[in-house]
Amino acid sequence: MTKSCGSCGMCCKLLGVEAIEKASGDWCAHYQRGKGCAIYAERPAACASFTCLWLDSEKLGDAWRPDRAKFVLYTARDGARLNVVVDPAAPAAWRREPYYSRLKTMSQRAFDGYELLVSIGDRRIVVFPDQDVDLGVINPDHKIISGYAEKDGAQIPYAMVLSDLPDTPAKPE
Ligand code: SF4
Ligand code: SF4
Numbered sequence: 001m002t003k004s005c006g007s008c009g010m011c012c013k014l015l016g017v018e019a020i021e022k023a024s025g026d027w028c029a030h031y032q033r034g035k036g037c038a039i040y041a042e043r044p045a046a047c048a049s050f051t052c053l054w055l056d057s058e059k060l061g062d063a064w065r066p067d068r069a070k071f072v073l074y075t076a077r078d079g080a081r082l083n084v085v086v087d088p089a090a091p092a093a094w095r096r097e098p099y100y101s102r103l104k105t106m107s108q109r110a111f112d113g114y115e116l117l118v119s120i121g122d123r124r125i126v127v128f129p130d131q132d133v134d135l136g137v138i139n140p141d142h143k144i145i146s147g148y149a150e151k152d153g154a155q156i157p158y159a160m161v162l163s164d165l166p167d168t169p170a171k172p173e
Pocket of ligand 1: 011066
């Protein structure tokens with residue numbers, strides 16, 4: 001069955017849109033509850049091309065619709081990152097079930113270089129199968145890298161912020 005956005009609209013709250021200087025986490029000035037985008041025909045290209053993972057995936061049921069889950073999932077870095085952008089009004093939403101167990105399962109791909117990044121406002125958390133690395137509140141323009149490093153024969157997860165490279169979560173162009 002083909003999914004549709006219906007009354008969701010969560011990406012219009014949670015994601016930034018550079019072209020109209022819309023900050024992440026605030027409702028877009030053009031969003032009208034119950035009606036959707038007031039400038040739909042002329043909306044920015046980043047909005048027109050955006051599709052969240054819930055819309056795209058047959059494996060994510062109704063509970064994962066972003067306005068119910070209280071977070072938006074979308075891929076970036078050519079599929080190498082899964083962004084989980086959480087509503088700051090419900091910061092623990094991603095830790096609830098059935099979400100947290102499923103996100104942990106998705107994070108298994110970290111062993112292949114994949115990154116599962118939770119954003120709650122400017123706070124960033126990189127999720128690995130066996131731990132969550134909370135980077136705290138960061139400059140959202142700064143790039144994050146993560147992966148596994150070998151130490152004493154064991155693979156240890158790491159995540160860090162690089163200070164000079166932009167990497168802002170936003171509706172991808
Ligand atoms: S978050 Fe997904 S389902 Fe909700 S309005 Fe945006 S694209 Fe549609
Ligand atoms: S311009 Fe329209 S589609 Fe884009 S964020 Fe605003 S309300 Fe949503």
